[in-house]
Amino acid sequence: MLIENPLMEARQVTLYYGASEALRDVTLQAAPHQITALIGPSGCGKSTMLRCFNRMNDLIPHVRLSGQILYRTHDLYHPDIDPVEVRRKIGMVFQKPNPFPKSIYENVAWGARLNGYRGNMDELVERCLRQAALWDEVQDQLRKSALALSGGQQQRLCIARTIATEPEVILMDEPCSALDPIATLRIEDLMRELKERYTIIIVTHNMQQAARVSDYTAMMMLTDDRAAGTIIEFGETQRLFTTPSDRRTEDYITGRFG
Amino acid sequence: MSFDPERSNFAPTLRSRRTWARIGRWLFIAATVVALAALMMMLYNVATSTVGLVAVEYEREPSTLVEQPLEEVSKEELVALLQANISAGLFRRLEHDQPFATRSRETVYDLVIEHVVAETIVRSWPLDKSLVDRAAIEAEIAADYPTARVRFHAWLQPQFLTRSMSSNPEQAGVRTALLGSLWMVLITMLLAFPIGVGSAIYLEEYASDTLLNSILQSNINNLAGIPSIIYGMLGLAIFVRTLEPYTSGAAFGVLDGNGRTILSASLTMALLILPIIIVSAQEAIRAVPQSIRLASYGLGATRWQTTWYQVLPVAMPGILTGTILAMSRAIGETAPLIVVGASTFIVSDPTGPFSKFTVLPIQIYQWTSRPQAEFRHLAATAIVVLLVLLLTLNATAVLVRQRLGRLP
Amino acid sequence: MGVDNFPPMLVLRRRSRPGEWLIQGFLLLCALLSILTTLGIVVVLGRESWLFFGDEAVTLSEFLTSTTWQPAIGHFGVWPLLNATLMTTTIAMLVAIPLGLGVAIYLSEYAAPHVHDFLKPTLEVLAGIPTVVYGYFALTFMTPLLQNLFGRETVEIYNTASAGLVMGIMILPLIASLSEDALRAVPRSLREAAYALGATPLETSTQVVLPAALSGISAAIILGISRAIGETMIVSIAAGAGPSFTLNPFEAAETMTGHIARISGGDLSYNTIDYNSIFALGMTLFIFTFSLNLISRIIVERFREVYE
Numbered sequence: 001m002l003i004e005n006p007l008m009e010a011r012q013v014t015l016y017y018g019a020s021e022a023l024r025d026v027t028l029q030a031a032p033h034q035i036t037a038l039i040g041p042s043g044c045g046k047s048t049m050l051r052c053f054n055r056m057n058d059l060i061p062h063v064r065l066s067g068q069i070l071y072r073t074h075d076l077y078h079p080d081i082d083p084v085e086v087r088r089k090i091g092m093v094f095q096k097p098n099p100f101p102k103s104i105y106e107n108v109a110w111g112a113r114l115n116g117y118r119g120n121m122d123e124l125v126e127r128c129l130r131q132a133a134l135w136d137e138v139q140d141q142l143r144k145s146a147l148a149l150s151g152g153q154q155q156r157l158c159i160a161r162t163i164a165t166e167p168e169v170i171l172m173d174e175p176c177s178a179l180d181p182i183a184t185l186r187i188e189d190l191m192r193e194l195k196e197r198y199t200i201i202i203v204t205h206n207m208q209q210a211a212r213v214s215d216y217t218a219m220m221m222l223t224d225d226r227a228a229g230t231i232i233e234f235g236e237t238q239r240l241f242t243t244p245s246d247r248r249t250e251d252y253i254t255g256r257f258g
Numbered sequence: 259m260s261f262d263p264e265r266s267n268f269a270p271t272l273r274s275r276r277t278w279a280r281i282g283r284w285l286f287i288a289a290t291v292v293a294l295a296a297l298m299m300m301l302y303n304v305a306t307s308t309v310g311l312v313a314v315e316y317e318r319e320p321s322t323l324v325e326q327p328l329e330e331v332s333k334e335e336l337v338a339l340l341q342a343n344i345s346a347g348l349f350r351r352l353e354h355d356q357p358f359a360t361r362s363r364e365t366v367y368d369l370v371i372e373h374v375v376a377e378t379i380v381r382s383w384p385l386d387k388s389l390v391d392r393a394a395i396e397a398e399i400a401a402d403y404p405t406a407r408v409r410f411h412a413w414l415q416p417q418f419l420t421r422s423m424s425s426n427p428e429q430a431g432v433r434t435a436l437l438g439s440l441w442m443v444l445i446t447m448l449l450a451f452p453i454g455v456g457s458a459i460y461l462e463e464y465a466s467d468t469l470l471n472s473i474l475q476s477n478i479n480n481l482a483g484i485p486s487i488i489y490g491m492l493g494l495a496i497f498v499r500t501l502e503p504y505t506s507g508a509a510f511g512v513l514d515g516n517g518r519t520i521l522s523a524s525l526t527m528a529l530l531i532l533p534i535i536i537v538s539a540q541e542a543i544r545a546v547p548q549s550i551r552l553a554s555y556g557l558g559a560t561r562w563q564t565t566w567y568q569v570l571p572v573a574m575p576g577i578l579t580g581t582i583l584a585m586s587r588a589i590g591e592t593a594p595l596i597v598v599g600a601s602t603f604i605v606s607d608p609t610g611p612f613s614k615f616t617v618l619p620i621q622i623y624q625w626t627s628r629p630q631a632e633f634r635h636l637a638a639t640a641i642v643v644l645l646v647l648l649l650t651l652n653a654t655a656v657l658v659r660q661r662l663g664r665l666p
Numbered sequence: 667m668g669v670d671n672f673p674p675m676l677v678l679r680r681r682s683r684p685g686e687w688l689i690q691g692f693l694l695l696c697a698l699l700s701i702l703t704t705l706g707i708v709v710v711l712g713r714e715s716w717l718f719f720g721d722e723a724v725t726l727s728e729f730l731t732s733t734t735w736q737p738a739i740g741h742f743g744v745w746p747l748l749n750a751t752l753m754t755t756t757i758a759m760l761v762a763i764p765l766g767l768g769v770a771i772y773l774s775e776y777a778a779p780h781v782h783d784f785l786k787p788t789l790e791v792l793a794g795i796p797t798v799v800y801g802y803f804a805l806t807f808m809t810p811l812l813q814n815l816f817g818r819e820t821v822e823i824y825n826t827a828s829a830g831l832v833m834g835i836m837i838l839p840l841i842a843s844l845s846e847d848a849l850r851a852v853p854r855s856l857r858e859a860a861y862a863l864g865a866t867p868l869e870t871s872t873q874v875v876l877p878a879a880l881s882g883i884s885a886a887i888i889l890g891i892s893r894a895i896g897e898t899m900i901v902s903i904a905a906g907a908g909p910s911f912t913l914n915p916f917e918a919a920e921t922m923t924g925h926i927a928r929i930s931g932g933d934l935s936y937n938t939i940d941y942n943s944i945f946a947l948g949m950t951l952f953i954f955t956f957s958l959n960l961i962s963r964i965i966v967e968r969f970r971e972v973y974e
Contacts, residue, residue: 059861061778085272088864098855101878110873111863116269158859165863166267275866282868286776289768290785293842296835297792300803307806456696464690465697476963478700483889483959484952485896487923488707490930491948495710499936529703536700562689583794590796593898593923597930619798619899626802626903634806641799652791 003216006070007032007199008053008090008169013067014228015048017060022048024228026067028218030169035191035200037214037237039207041252044220045229046203047095050171053201054090055083071169088115090169091162096178097154099146099161104129104138107146107157112164124164131197132160133190152183159190163198170194172202176209188213207253211241219249304645307638308414311388313399313406317376318343328370333363336370343374364417368429379428380406382631413639423605423621427632432640434607435621438520438600439589439647441608442617445524446531446588451581453528454535458577461536462543463565482533490597493526498598507612518599521611526598527591531584538580542573575662582655586648592619618644711952714945718742721939729946735909735925737940744950746909750919754830754901755894757915761834762890766841767883773842774849775871786846793839801903804832809904812916820916824906827915833900837890844889848882849875881969885962892958896951898923922947 006029015023023045030036038046051057052069055076069076076086088111099107108125117124125142129135134156138149146157155175162170172191176184191200191213204210210217217240219233233246244250320328323339331339337358341349352358352369371377380403383395388410396408411428421431457478465471497505498517505522506515546569554564570577600620608615616624618640625637719726723740732743769789773782808828813821821827852875860870876883906918907928920928926944934941 054862056858056862059858082272082276084275084864084866086864087862088268092858092862094855094858094862096855098853098859100856100859100874111865112268114275114869114873115864116271117267118269119267161859161863275869279866279868282872283776286768286772289765290772293765293769293835293838294785294788297839299807300795300800300835303803303807304799453696453699456693457700460690460693460697464693474697474700477704479963480956480959481700481703483892483955484707485892485898485923485955487896487898487926488711488948488952491926491945492703492707492710494930495714495945496706532700532703560683560686562686586794590794590798592796592798593902593927596898596902596927599930619796622798622802623899623903626798626805634802637802638806641802644796645799648794648796649791652794 003029003031005032006030007072008201009068009070010049010052011068011070013049013052013065013069015045015052015057015066016064018062021228023052024223024230026220026229026231028231028234030199030201031216032199033195033197034215035195035202035213036216036218037210038201038203038218038220039205039210039252040220040229041222042205043229044222046205046220047173048229049220050092050173050201050203053169053171054087054092056087056092058083088165089167090171091165091167092171092173093155093158093162093175095174097151097158099149099154099157101145101147103143104146104149104157105142107161108164111161112166115165117164128160128164129157131163131194132156133186133193134160150183152179152186155179155183155187156190159187159194163194167198169199169201172200174203174205177205184209207241211237217241219244219246219252221248221252301645304638304641306384306386307635308385308642309410309412310385310635311383311392311395311408312379312411312632313381313395313403313408314377314379315403315406318374320375323374328367328375333366336363336366339374340366340370348373368421372426372429377428379411379632382411382635384635413635414642418639419643422607423603423616427630427636430636432618432621432643434604435616435618435640436643437607438615439617439619441520441611441613442523442527442595442615443585443588445520445611446527447581447585449524449528450531450535450584454532454581454584455539455577457532457536458539458543459565459570462540463561463569478533478536482537485593486530486591487593487597489526489530490594492529493522493594493598497522497525505612510612512612515612515614518601518614519612520608520615523595523598523600523615523617524611526594527588530591530594531588534584534587535581538583539573539577542576542580543569545576546572575658578662579655579659582651582658586651589617589651590619590644590648592623595620596623618647707952711945711949714942715949717937718939718942718946721942723939724943733911737943742943742946744922744947746911747920747922747925747947748950749911749913750826750901750905750909751895751921751923753826753913753915753919754833754897754905754921755891757827757830758833758837758894759887759891761831762837762841762894763887765834766838766886766890767845769838769842770845770849770883771871771876773846775867775875786843789839789843793843795836797836797897797899798903800832800836801899803835804828804900804904808832816916822906822916822918824904824918825916826901826905826919826921829901829903829905830915832904833894833897836897836900837893840893841886841890844886845879845883848879848886851882852878881965884969885966888958888962888965892955892962895958896923896955898927902927922951926951 008030010026010028013023013026014021026049038049040046048057052065057063057065065077071090074081100110102110105125108128109121112124113121126135129138134153137153146154149157176187179187188209191202194200202214214237216235217237218231219240220229221232222228223230233240233244233249240249241253244253324331324335358366381399388395399406399408418431419436420433421429422434424430461471461474465474502517503509505517505519505525506512507519508515550568550572551564554568559567595617600616601614604614604616622637622640622644625633625640718724724742729742729744732741733745734741734743735746773785777785808831809821809823809825812825812828856874856878857870860874865874901921901924905924906920907924908918909920909925910918912919926947929940929944
């Protein structure tokens with residue numbers, strides 16, 4: 001299945017950590033203003049794949065990548081591309097909430113200021129906190145330490161911080177795995193709102209979550225020789241969850257997979 | 259490059275940020291290089307002074323004494339030479355100090371050099387200068403000391419370890435200081451090891467009263483931060499002065515002494531390294547899995563039986579590693595021993611806890627403080643001895659950790 | 667043997683174990699010795715200082731304000747010695763803080779793992795070199811170097827600049843090593859967050875990692891200052907042997923520790939004002955270093971960022 005005009009695309013990506021292969025021949029597309037979910041068992045390379053999209057893997061020594069990661073028409077691994085600029089346009093939210101040990105205001109403003117934001121910073125902070133559905137809870141305590149917030153609030157702060165640099169794509173790496181069910185629901189609601197403005201790629205090990213929020217789903221699994229992760233099936237979420245075409249996908253989503 | 263420069267809310271600052279990032283990176287690397295270079299320079303500065311050119315003057319040219327080079331002459335001939343060339347009184351005195359029959363060829367040779375040849379070093383250079391500027395050095399000597407001869411001299415040589423202190427730099431060695439260091443460290447460790455490990459056991463295995471425990475703990479942390487010279491003053495007031503009858507040995511029948519003895523120094527040093535031993539032993543004991551203790555209690559062992567038969571054997575590699583590091587601290591420490599009263603010039607070897615003493619770092623300090631260049635060479639050579647000693651200890655600590663650490 | 671051979675109540679009754687009590691008592695004594703050491707230091711320094719200030723030639727106000735320390739004519743103003751101590755310490759920290767932090771940031775944020783694994787233990791070994799060796803380095807290398815740079819007329823053979831610079835080199839490994847530990851303790855997730863927002867490595871390390879590790883780094887720096895104030899051998903060898911109140915780093919000046927070492931190293935008679943005076947200096951030194959260590963510990967405990 002091919003998406004017309006994908007915003008991001010991985011073409012035959014193979015990735016090595018030193019001598020060990022982590023991803024093999026992964027091809028994946030993300031449609032604009034849609035949520036694309038990566039699901040699959042632990043250790044199959046979902047996070048690694050996600051980190052290819054904003055070159056976070058560069059921070060790990062001895063990583064080699066072949067194939068292409070396309071953002072619009074740019075190949076992100078082309079030597080002329082600066083990973084710093086890539087990460088501003090393609091933001092990331094992590095598994096565990098990781099606010100900076102600074103004030104709530106600073107957490108949101110820092111990345112934007114760093115990247116040379118020209119507008120009114122107060123307005124930007126308010127707008128981002130509103131978009132992240134956090135403004136009402138924190139508007140009176142913007143100068144307080146972000147570490148004092150609850151886990152769910154911290155994660156929404158991390159989302160606010162990410163959208164402050166005005167990215168086009170937001171990568172989310174199991175953003176709810178450290179949160180309780182109520183906080184998880186709030187983040188899921190937020191994701192549905194955010195996709196109006198942003199394109200979202202999310203890694204999740206929670207299949208209900210993928211089914212609830214995503215428009216497209218990619219099923220990842222280890223290759224038959226169990227050496228590396230690869231995508232075994234990719235399609236619209238509804239179709240993939242109702243009539244999977246691959247036997248292994250069916251086993252996994254019905255819970256028969258070990 | 260930027261993806262959408264024209265309609266962005268963001269100023270195109272990436273180029274200058276990248277430049278700053280590069281500058282920052284180079285600054286951090288430069289700091290590391292400068293730091294390492296300074297420390298390496300120090301080692302180089304020491305090493306290059308352990309051998310080098312010296313200009314020597316003789317009262318009697320060795321070649322006018324015997325045909326063959328003096329180094330190859332036998333002991334009997336050397337004794338004969340000595341007898342022929344020095345006054346009968348001096349010869350008798352030397353014979354009286356120690357009969358020539360029992361002296362080694364080495365010491366007789368030294369006597370010939372000292373009394374007959376009467377070699378004196380008039381100037382000396384470090385190795386780097388000796389190699390680069392040899393011509394200039396020889397010209398300088400030819401002008402200033404026409405009778406002097408320029409030759410290489412290795413300050414670092416085996417005899418340096420076996421000779422005792424001497425006011426003649428060519429005859430001086432570190433035997434007395436080395437023995438002093440060994441005596442001091444031996445007694446220090448005999449005192450500090452059991453007490454330190456005992457304290458650690460108490461704090462980790464016995465102390466349940468949390469207030470007492472926390473007072474003890476924070477007190478130990480404080481002690482570790484007190485400057486060593488203050489321990490020296492404690493030692494001066496308590497061990498040297500107040501306890502003089504005991505530390506001088508008077509209470510045990512040693513008569514001619516004051517409190518400035520190896521025993522006082524060791525007691526002082528033991529207090530100084532105690533916090534180090536306690537803290538490292540505590541860490542080692544804490545690392546022993548709780549399951550071992552529970553298993554032992556489960557078999558009906560008492561607390562001490564559990565500690566002695568189960569906990570300590572497992573913790574021992576860690577305890578020993580920390581102890582060895584504390585030992586190297588004791589060997590290198592200088593300031594407190596100055597205050598406690600290490601002798602700076604002493605020729606007789608220490609014979610026991612009540613001896614007057616000097617130690618290697620004190621010897622280095624003393625030689626460094628002398629204005630003559632020759633003594634600087636001796637200081638550098640003694641530093642090499644000290645550093646080799648410390649490096650050996652450090653290597654032993656690493657080995658102990660690796661070897662014993664692997665046992666279950 | 668049958669079970670009923672043992673009357674059960676007798677077997678399970680609490681037995682007295684004198685051996686266990688003896689051992690526990692001995693261990694407690696060992697632990698109490700460290701308290702005794704602290705008490706000993708305080709009592710000894712306090713008693714002799716009391717005798718010193720009790721002497722009619724000495725007043726506390728002169729000690730704290732006068733800039734003359736000349737025991738021979740009865741002047742005991744601590745400032746010449748304290749000033750030299752503060753000067754060597756300042757010079758040392760001007761070297762040790764920037765270089766030490768630079769090394770720490772390089773090691774924790776930039777260095778490849780094998781470079782880190784080589785440099786860290788090397789630094790720790792260098793930190794263990796006895797200070798008398800650094801003193802030798804100051805006198806035989808740093809002083810001639812300064813003399814060549816600034817002229818023999820300007821730079822005296824004994825001067826606080828040389829001692830301070832070398833002391834900085836000595837403290838550098840300590841600050842670098844402790845700061846690196848603090849930087850390493852900052853969770854990786856914070857660095858990733860910064861990079862994901864489009865920060866450069868420099869921005870990440872100086873604006874995110876460094877502030878997050880600030881409590882540990884401050885503690886390391888304060889510990890370094892305390893070490894510099896208490897350092898004896900480098901200043902004894904290279905800074906000068908005679909109290910003099912000067913702000914010129916190229917002139918000789920004796921520090922508190924240097925003075926204690928020189929006076930006590932000679933033939934010192936007990937119960938003289940000279941003997942008592944070094945204890946007053948020791949007390950001053952003790953108060954300084956003790957407060958610094960206390961501040962350092964408070965910083966670590968109070969301001970430690972807790973990442974769950």
